Amino acid sequence: MEMNSKLYEKIISSLMYDEHDFNTTVVPNAKIIGTISGRSRQIDVLLDSKNGESNRRIIVDAKYQKRPIDIKKVEEFEGMMRDVNAQRGILVCPNGYTQSAFRRAQELITIRLVTEEELENIEFYGWEYCSSLSCDGSLIWELNPTLISNAPMTITCSAKCDKCSSFNVWCWACGEKFSLGDEDEYQCKCKDNTFWLTSIENDEYNKSVYLHLICPIGSNPKNPNTLMYGPITMNRRPIN
Numbered sequence: 001m002e003m004n005s006k007l008y009e010k011i012i013s014s015l016m017y018d019e020h021d022f023n024t025t026v027v028p029n030a031k032i033i034g035t036i037s038g039r040s041r042q043i044d045v046l047l048d049s050k051n052g053e054s055n056r057r058i059i060v061d062a063k064y065q066k067r068p069i070d071i072k073k074v075e076e077f078e079g080m081m082r083d084v085n086a087q088r089g090i091l092v093c094p095n096g097y098t099q100s101a102f103r104r105a106q107e108l109i110t111i112r113l114v115t116e117e118e119l120e121n122i123e124f125y126g127w128e129y130c131s132s133l134s135c136d137g138s139l140i141w142e143l144n145p146t147l148i149s150n151a152p153m154t155i156t157c158s159a160k161c162d163k164c165s166s167f168n169v170w171c172w173a174c175g176e177k178f179s180l181g182d183e184d185e186y187q188c189k190c191k192d193n194t195f196w197l198t199s200i201e202n203d204e205y206n207k208s209v210y211l212h213l214i215c216p217i218g219s220n221p222k223n224p225n226t227l228m229y230g231p232i233t234m235n236r237r238p239i240n
Contacts (some may be wrong), residue, residue, distance in 0.1 A: 003116050005064040010127060010162075011119055012062040012092050013045045013140055023049045026140060027237045028162040034083035035205050041084055048117050059086040067098035068109060079229075081108070087142045094119075095144050130161040130168060131179040137163025141170060144234045158211055158235040167211045167235060169196055182209045182239065193227060200239065210233040 009028070017026040030046035033039070045060035052203075061077055063069055069091055081089045089109045097111045105111050127138035139159035157170040166179045174189040180198045187195040194215040200207055212231035 003064075003119065003195055005062075008064040008094070008119070009062045010138070010140075011042050012060060012114065013162075015114070016045050016047060016060055017088075017140055017142065020047060022143065023050055024048070024056070025160075025235055025237065026142065027160050028140065030238065031165075032084045032206060032238050035085060036083045043080075043084065046238070048236065048238065051233055053089055053215055057084070057086045058088045059084060060090045060092060063091060063093045065093065068095055069093045069101050069205075071098065071100040071104045074101045074109060074111070076111060076194075109190065127162075129162060130166065131177045132161070132164060132166055134162060135164040135179075137161040137167070139168050142235065156213070156234070160235070160237050165237065166211070167198060167237075169211070180211070193229075197231065203238070206238045208236050208238045 013026060013028045014084075020026070021131040025048050027046040027048060028044070030043040032043065032046070032082050034041045044058045044062045047056075047060065054163045059081060063073065070175055074091065077089055077091055080086075087108075091105070091109060092114050093111065094113070094115050096113060096125040102111060106112055127140055130137040130139060139161060141157040141159050143158045144158055155172045157172070160166070161167045161168060161179070168177065168179045169188070170177045171188045171190060176188045178186055178188065180186055180196060182200055185195060185197045194213060197212045197214050198211050199212065201210055211234045213234050214229055214231050216227040217230040
């Protein structure tokens, strides 16, 4: 495949997703307001907690350049880490790094070499397009196995569009794929006792959009013939 910087970023996003667990959300092309600079910071790949834990944030910078990473790039990256409150950082590059850059990175920053030749051997089938008709962005699906009281396991996938940032959902039960805005709700073709909801909530440093599955959590003690509903948080992304 013919490599370019955007494709490099997409494949690195896929690699990051494959290496982390269900509690980690992968946000490609993330934008976060820096707590020091007060301005929007663009992050190639953000690895964040799905439930808003502030001590798990990792940012990834996919440096697609012909020269090795030098100490200046490491220091610039470290500054962005502080600005967006990242606990760890990963610099990914195809053409190596200088010894001074490696020494400067120390324990909080990992410089990772992923060459074009290595990427050629990765089975990468591309991302799907965003479900929104007005957007041509792309998605990387995250699996969301969910246990609901008195129901079989529900399996869905969710994703964040790398262009419009909207949440996309793929319900495996009915096969429908759909997108939701920042404060939106939707019931898929299953037409069962569940529906999807997005909400904006305050985190420690930023606001985030949360994706919830609203489902039955048991019978109403006051009226056993009716169901009580509650949210299961499925995904999250910080908003600019």
